[in-house]
Amino acid sequence: MFGKSGFSMPVRLTEQINDTSDYPDVVEFLQPVKIEGTLKNENEFFILEAKGDAEVMLQCDRCLAPVKKHLCFKIKERFAHTGKSNEETETFSGDQIDLTDFVRRGIIGALPMKVLCSEDCKGLCPVCGKNLNEGVCECDTTYIDPRFESLRALFNVDEEV
Numbered sequence: 001m002f003g004k005s006g007f008s009m010p011v012r013l014t015e016q017i018n019d020t021s022d023y024p025d026v027v028e029f030l031q032p033v034k035i036e037g038t039l040k041n042e043n044e045f046f047i048l049e050a051k052g053d054a055e056v057m058l059q060c061d062r063c064l065a066p067v068k069k070h071l072c073f074k075i076k077e078r079f080a081h082t083g084k085s086n087e088e089t090e091t092f093s094g095d096q097i098d099l100t101d102f103v104r105r106g107i108i109g110a111l112p113m114k115v116l117c118s119e120d121c122k123g124l125c126p127v128c129g130k131n132l133n134e135g136v137c138e139c140d141t142t143y144i145d146p147r148f149e150s151l152r153a154l155f156n157v158d159e160e161v
């Protein structure tokens with residue numbers, strides 16, 4: 001499969017990922033993941049440079065509504081054949097390179113830190129769970145975010161002085 005130094009071959013791959021357990025926040029891959037690039041042989045190393053595209057369904061952090069997202073990512077990896085490896089390179093054996101790990105890393109790296117269906121998503125009511133984007137509920141709105149409890153206690157102390 002692999003030729004001499006200077007050799008270069010196109011890499012094209014489409015892969016449907018059904019198991020999303022490795023991908024935090026991904027509900028579903030809507031289309032097969034596409035990878036396109038080249039694999040070059042330079043001396044004893046192989047260099048893979050590719051770009052990938054994925055179409056995923058995520059979930060709004062606040063209201064859990066589905067959010068569709070297109071992910072673009074780049075893969076650049078250096079490989080050495082088993083036996084010629086050092087700590088900085090990936091290795092492979094035989095004449096096959098398994099791209100699964102690199103594709104997975106690329107996708108995870110491209111996932112947004114924060115997923116919102118819209119910038120002003122109102123989220124879910126913390127009491128009844130109603131989606132507040134669809135309307136208000138009858139819950140007691142004096143609910144205090146537990147993160148602010150300590151702050152409030154601090155103010156109370158001040159008042160007593």
Ligand SMILES: [Zn+2]
Pocket residue numbers: 060061062063064065116117118121122123
């Ligand atoms: Zn939302």
Ligand SMILES: [Zn+2]
Pocket residue numbers: 125126127128129130137138139
């Ligand atoms: Zn409510």
